[in-house]
Amino acid sequence: MYANKRLVDPAAWLLALLFPTLLILADAHAAAEIERGINEYADTSQSHLKSPDDPPAVVRVSSSTADHAEFKELQGPFGSGPEVTKACLGCHNEAGHQFMKGIHWTWEYQHPVTGQTLGKKHLVNNFCTNARGNEGMCAQCHAGYGWKDDSFDFSDQGNIDCLVCHDATGSYYRTPNSQGNAACSVMFEGKQPIDWAKVAQSVALPDRSNCGTCHFYGGGGDGVKHGDMDSSLKHPDKALDVHMDAQGLNFSCTECHQGEGHQWSGSRYNMDAKDSEGTGKPGQRRQVATCESCHGDTPHPGNNLKAVKLNGHTDRVACQTCHIPTFARGGVATKTDWDWRTAGKLKDGEGFKLKEYTQGNGEHRATYKSIKGDFKYGENLKPSYAWFDGVMNYTTIDTKFDPQAGPVKINSFNGAYDDPASRIWPFKQMHTTQPYDKGNNTLVYMHLWGDDPDSFWGNYDFGRAIKVGMERNGKPYSGEHGFIDTVSYWPITHMVAPKEQALACAECHAKEGRLSELNGFYMPGRDGFGWLDILGYMAVIGALLVALGHGMVRIVMCKKRVTEHCKDGE
């Protein structure tokens, strides 16, 4: 029932409200139009906005046993998010303790295999590079109130933002936790005030628009980061995603990302690349996001050779490899290349952006931004493929690398054909040229966001932004920066296509197929046998030539009447 109460998706409102002027501009301007200002979100999609002719979603989950609108604790008045949180925790008195253990709160993850400390609190990526030190902006996607610097209290459950995940009105939104440079303020003006009591009374289990508020916009815009997650998944059709199909199964994210106690399965830091447990019986494990946890490890039905053959692949090939033929299929583009070196160009002393890419749904995407540099986009992209054992290793801020050794892998992983724990997985590769510490050969934290003279998004001075970013976070900096090529790998797992669109055999079982770059093992149709093939073809051709030559001589001899074999009829 909660789904019916929703008229407009929250993120839609968030975006529409955050950037009204630029949303209008995006439509009105031609593709190559130059826009002034350094607005971040003008390129985010509007495709998720609900329209009156949208068919109603199929309600799969029975409604709650409680109507929050009737609780006297939620009648308000509330003047802020934390006040609502206090009311929530008044009844849900374990929710805060549960939630504060999770990565949505800590932004920190201790990898059980590698021992690395990961999470947005620490990592350097190859998009906007670092949330660390830029929480005033980036922590808009932290599920808490007010994280703008080190003073944020992670032990205070009163700071939890319940609503960003549980709002069902679509009218809830968040703004940056601190002021950015003056040029950025235009992004956040002109918003409707939030009706706190109404929002508090309308809470529900999260659906795609709740999770999508952040997860669709990772990397600084719609679909930028993952390629298989963007606003097109708000109302996908079956062709885009069989599970989230708005008129079909209409899965929410948590249908697969099963969780208990505010902990969810399926983090890409430590993936279950090969789930050999399959489906569980009642009472057995549930907190797992693998395909196998529902479909089992022999998912192709039928007692026939085709099913047997296909099921024979599941131990070595991830489901996603065949069932997600391409990603970024929903009309929203994903970034594939990013060059920070060109950031900082100005027009009349002002930052600007160029929108020279028009994506499938007709929206224009920025190909240059003064605050970020040049970008390339892609849609309907074929993934790259690799053996993957599920364990991600990161180049962290502390990792020293050899700048001559080719692109720095922001994340890398193990896996091989002879490693039983790994399977062939699809990935999006993101290629970036980004700043690094030329003296120490490490990645760097940049001070991007802030209403101060050191922030890059305002002064466009790499040297200063890096120096301050490193200093404030206690990291050594040689004082000299350069630019280095980096690559990051994003496992592709959403946008599962209908089975009719699954890859045909010859997409991989072919000489120049999708798996042509995986080495070391024999694959029918892809691999020949070198000298054996040469010998074999020579033998066959030789036999033909001998037969032909011998036959010709026989014909000639017969024509000369030496023999009489050429005449048929006995």
Added chain:
Amino acid sequence: MAKREKHAVTIYTRYERFWHWTQALLIFLLAFTGFGLHGTHHLLPFSKAVMLHTFAAIALILLWIFTTFWNFTTGNWRQFLPNTKGLFAVIRYYAWGILFGEDHPHKKTLRRKQNALQGLAYLTFMVLIGPALWLTGIIYLLYDLWNEIPGAANGLFVVAFLHTAAAFLMVTFVIIHIYMTTTGKTPLHYIKTMISGVERVELTEVERAYLAEEHPERLKE
């Protein structure tokens, strides 16, 4: 030596002809689909080729099981015993004599329908090329039963390598075999014989009497 006379006799029984032509069809199908899977041509979608190849292989293996049984119960297996007697004469005939109208050095009899070279070739086919194909083929087909053994991927390479090597030999054999069918009295003579089963061979009087008594239908004149 007993007195011999040429008679038109059914030398290839109905089962033998059924075996031959079914085998021919299946081998053609297997080679066509198999080399499609190998990447030699792209005339069939991979999935179709896998299906056809597998079912044709199962059918051929069944046929061979029956035929092995048949060969041993009928005593026909003796036809394939290696015999080097006259081998050189046959090689010399195909390389040289046939071009000048010499007679074939081998005289077909009921006891020895094949010449020495032919027998050797068929023996190679039946005990080397054929088994190499079906043995490796079955192991290949059942990969999913042994793929968890360490080194299985390398094992698959060896199996596929041997399977492919035997397949090349098979195709080479078939080409020569088909060409050799044109070397009869007329280009189509042997083909006709393999269809009708009837050939003029020299019979001893005893053989003729035996056939007249036991298998009159095999004696055509």
